[in-house]
Amino acid sequence: MSRREHMRREANMERVSEGTASPSPTWGLWKRWMMPIGLSLSVILGIGLGVWISGGTSARQSARPLQVSESRVAPTGALATALALSEAFAQVARQVEPAVVHIETEAIRTGRRSEEDPFDFFFGPRGRPRRGTGSGVIVDPEGYILTNYHVIRGASTIRVKTFDGKTYTPEVIGVDPETDLAVIKISRSEPFPYARMGDSNKLRVGDWVLAIGSPFGLEQTVTAGIISAKDRITDGENAPFQRFLQTDAAINPGNSGGPLVNLMGEVVGINTQISTSTGYFNGVGFALPSSLAVEVYNQLVRRGRVARGYLGVYVKPVTPPIARLNGLKEPQGALVESVTDPESPAARAGLQTGDIIVELDGEPVRDSRDLTRRVASMDVGRTVRLKYIRDGREYVTSVKLGVRPSLADRREEPLRDEPRGKNAQPPEERKSSGPPRLGAKLEPVTPHVADVLKLGAVRGAVVGEIEEESFAETLGLMPGDVILSINRTEIRSPEDVKRVFEGLKSGDDVVMIVARASRGVGPSRSVLSGTIP
Known part of the structure; x- marks a missing residue:
């Protein structure tokens, strides 16, 4: 071993004894390859970051302003149908809206006050104003307006606001409480825009309609729906004359008096009421048909009232x-x-x-x-x-x-001086029993009763106490009624009633004519009917 090799070995042994490992051939290889790769990655990342920063700035600088564009593709199929319907709605609204008016009313109501008002001494008692809003539709270029009677009922002041924002004080031409319709008129030197009246008799269930008016005071509000039903009857004393169009077009307070129009832009109804438990629209609205509105309008314009x-x-x-x-x-x-x-x-x-x-x-x-x-x-x-x-x-x-x-x-009021319920009894000495199947006590007719009811003779049987859940109660008999005939058989006494019922059995029909007293219009006749249980 040469002296040089000996000195190198001793140096290596000293490094091992000091805890430092000698680099292996693998380490040298890794160092030779990875250092250039790391340097290359650093350069690439640096260049990429620079490009990203400069590119973002360039994108913001080159972005074009956003614009509303029109579709260049012609709609087909269902989309074309839907767009045509949308265009029809918009066209009807443009056509009819100028004829729809907003109506504001004010009425003075008086009431008791808990404390005296010192101003009453000088000016008299002051009423509190009650304000209301509704709608109407101009149906003649002279300014004649159709609306609901309840919109202007009791109003001391009426103001009409037209589509162009102008306000007018109208003249009341006539009202018809029995159909809830009214005609008022505004005036100016030039003709008013007006809506044409359509034929409600030609409407079909399912036809599209638009309701236009001022719900909650929101003027010129347009809602859409269909005719849900025709000849709809609602409760109320005006029912004989009011057969409504039912619609699901939204109708709310303030819509009253406004038009219901078809897709031809014709008025086919006057929006009048809704069926709701909340006071707001629940999907069921009612409009008086144009056929009725035209009939009432013509009479009110011609003579100021309706003669039926x-x-x-x-x-x-x-x-x-x-x-x-x-x-x-x-x-x-x-x-x-x-x-x-x-x-x-x-x-x-x-x-x-x-x-x-x-x-x-x-x-x-x-x-x-x-x-x-x-x-x-x-x-x-x-x-x-x-x-x-x-x-x-x-x-x-x-x-x-x-x-x-x-x-x-x-209007009628029962003609009875004493309150008598269904279980009220006649005087004890006059009480008599009726047939068990009837479930009512009967008594003879006196000359006084015959005179009051204008019977022409002392005949019939007076109804007294009525049993609960009896056939008499089902028929609708009332204490004080006088039975005049049963199934075409004349009744002259309570015994006649018993004889007729002895010949009847369960399942038989009974038709009874009775005399009944009414205050104001005098005695009247009623026909009662039922089937014996």
Whole structure:
């Protein structure tokens, strides 16, 4: 071993003894390759970062402003149909909106105050203003406006705001409480934009309609929907004349009086009411049909009021027992419950309680509402031809129509000096039992009762106490009623009632005519019917 190799070995041994390992051949190889690679990656990352920074700045500088563009692809299929419908809605709105008006009202209401107002001494008691809003539609270029009666009812001040923002004080041309319609008029030197009236009779369930008005005071609001039903009847004392169009187009407070229009831009209804438990729209709205609105409008403009034809009878629906007793296959027509006055048109024509009117001028009568509505739409003084059934036989008569009394004149109040409920009893000494199947106590008619009810003779049986859940209660008998006939058999005493019921069994029909007193209009007749349980 040479001296040089010996010195190198000793040096290596010293490094090992000091804890330092000698580099292996692998380490040298890794160092030789990885150092250039690391340097290359650093250069690449640096260049990339620079490009990213400069590129972001360049993108912001080169971005173009956002613009609204039109589709260059022609719509087809369902999309084309939907766009056509959308265009129709927009066109109708543009066409009708200028004719729709916003109505504001103010009424002064007075009420008691908890403390005296010192100003009352100088100026008198001051009322509190009650404000309301509604809608209307101009239907004539002269400024005639159709709206609801309830929109302007009781108003001391009425203001009409048109589409162009101008405000007018209108003249009230006429009102018709029984249909809830009114006509008012605004004036200016130039014609007003107006809407054309359409034919509501041509509407179909499912047809598209738009409602335009001022819900919650939000003027010129347009909502869309369909005709959900026709000839819809709602509760209320105006029901005989109001057969509504039902729609799901949103109608809310403030829409009243506004138009319901078809896709031709024609007014087919006057928005009037909604069915709701919250006071707001629940998907069920009602509009008076244009056919009725035109009829009322023409009368109000011509003479300031509506004169309706009048027969002078109270009518009610025909029940199955009444239909069977008179030989009808099914209930139809209008049952004459009573004749209002001996001098009424119906009385002069010979109509009586229990008659069933089945035709008016050759057209079938569907029910009592149909008869009332059709007669009311006819001119006063017109002679009509009636076909009716009495005791199963057909008769024909002619009637010259009178003038229908106002709603207030026709209200009735029971004529009884003492309150008598369904279980009220007549004086003990006059009490008598009735047939068990009837469930009511009966007593003879006195001369006084016969005179009050204008029976013409002391006949019939007076109803006293009525048992709960009895057949008498089901029929609708009331204490004080006088039974005049049962199934066409004249009743002259309580014993006659017993004999008739002895011949009846469960499942038999009963049709009963009774006399009933009413304050103001005097005694009347009622027809009651049912089937013995």
